[in-house]
Amino acid sequence: MIRKPKVVTTVAAAALLALSACTNDGDDTTAAEPTTTSTTSVVEETGTDTPGEAGEHSEADVMFAQMMLPHHEQAIEMSDMILAKDGIPQEVTQLAEEIKAAQGPEIEQLTEWLDQWGEPTEPEGGHDGHDMAEMDGMLSDEELQQLSDAEGTDAARLFLEQMIAHHEGAVTMAEDEVADGTYPPAVDLAQTIIDTQQAEIETMRDLLNSL
CATH class of the missing domain: 1.20.5 (Single alpha-helices involved in coiled-coils or other helix-helix interfaces)
Structure with a gap:
């Protein structure tokens, strides 16, 4: 137990x-x-x-794309005008070809971004509703007609003078995007525009001095 x-x-x-x-x-x-x-x-x-x-973008990016589109389109229009003329120095026609080759793809890229963002290719009210100061360097219809009517060396000289002012306007717009933009690819493109067009401005000034 x-x-x-x-x-x-x-x-x-x-x-x-x-x-x-x-x-x-x-x-x-x-x-x-x-x-x-x-x-x-x-x-x-x-x-x-x-x-x-x-994917982040701002109003500055949208405005950059919307305003640079017609600016580039006019540069191509000006280049086509000079390329259609006879008696233009080869250096000038070569420059016009280079401008078209650079800005054509940029137009496609700007359009693609606006589509991705769900934004129209023109600002509200259209480009005519904006002060021309917002599109620095844009030629008036009268100035475009002057280029269309010019011939030979006079046409080449006028093209260079007008395109220098046009490029300077594009550089100003691109600098605004670099300062205010938030979409990295757009800011990168703006910097490319600055670098490329500043170099072309110097080339055009040299060509003017040689005519």
């Missing part, structure tokens, strides 16, 4: 040890779970932040 309690005590102790072991195993598994969840969260956040940042 005295030994029986000892057996019960031993069995009870063994049961407690087994229960403790099971409890510890469960704790280890539970503790590991938050680490996996935390890692997944970081990856998801990294994956979603980058596209969002790349």
